[in-house]
Amino acid sequence: MAPISWGAGQWLWLSTAAIALGLSPSAQAMPPTSVIPPHLPNLRISVYQESGNCPRLLGLWAWERKYEGGTEYTVIPDTLTIGGPATLVGASDRGIEYTAPLQSRYASCVGETLEQPERYYHARFQNGQVTFRVDFTALPSGLYSEITHLNVVNARPYVRWAVVD
Numbered sequence: 537m538a539p540i541s542w543g544a545g546q547w548l549w550l551s552t553a554a555i556a557l558g559l560s561p562s563a564q565a566m567p568p569t570s571v572i573p574p575h576l577p578n579l580r581i582s583v584y585q586e587s588g589n590c591p592r593l594l595g596l597w598a599w600e601r602k603y604e605g606g607t608e609y610t611v612i613p614d615t616l617t618i619g620g621p622a623t624l625v626g627a628s629d630r631g632i633e634y635t636a637p638l639q640s641r642y643a644s645c646v647g648e649t650l651e652q653p654e655r656y657y658h659a660r661f662q663n664g665q666v667t668f669r670v671d672f673t674a675l676p677s678g679l680y681s682e683i684t685h686l687n688v689v690n691a692r693p694y695v696r697w698a699v700v701d
Contacts, residue, residue, distance in 0.1 A: 572690050573597050577614050581649040581657065588644030591618045594659050594666075606700040608684065611657060613668045613693050618642055621691035622668070627683055632670040634693035670695050 577595030595614040600607050615622050619636040626633050638645060638661065645661040655674045660667045672681045685696035 571694060572612065572692065581652050581659070583645075583647050583659070583661065584650050585645065585647040587646045589642055590645035590647045590661055591642055594618070594649055594668075596657060598657070606698055608696065608698045609656075610685075610696045611670065611693075612689070612695075613657070613659070615666055615668060615693065616691050619666050622688050622693045624686065624688060624693070625667070627686055629672065629681075631672045632683065632686060632693075632695055632697075634668045634688070635665050636668075636693075638664050638666055668693055670697065672697075675699065 577597050579596040579598045580593040581596065583590050583592060583594060597612040600609045615636040619638045622634045622636040625635055643664040647661045649659045656671050658669045658671055675681055680700045682698045684698055687694045
């Protein structure tokens with residue numbers, strides 16, 4: 537695997553599987569521009585409130601592109617409507633994690649997103665922060681996942697990842 541620096545200590549590890557999928561290292565190193573769609577998020581995940589004042593929903597722009605032998609997923613959680621700029625915490629073969637400070641009106645929130653069809657996406661609210669995760673451990677057994685783009689775009693988390701059958 538070869539590391540690619542996104543700056544500010546953020547690294548993305550690329551494997552030969554990504555290159556075999558036609559996702560060249562140079563293409564992966566170029567974060568997309570103007571990726572925030574002009575419409576409202578197309579997916580809304582309910583937030584279960586344990587205590588404090590929580591947002592009712594977390595909006596996501598999410599889409600997928602199927603190709604022979606797999607699917608490519610893109611997700612952009614709209615954390616900016618409930619908080620401040622997101623920061624990449626880490627990425628591994630188990631998943632990806634970002635945090636963002638919550639707006640003052642939601643700073644007391646303790647809660648998390650409820651189970652949804654897109655079970656790979658999860659958010660936890662506590663200590664004045666929202667933590668957004670893409671969870672690869674939720675994939676069915678036998679599937680291989682690969683991060684293809686990882687960045688913060690327009691202050692929001694941006695993840696593109698692929699699953700190979």
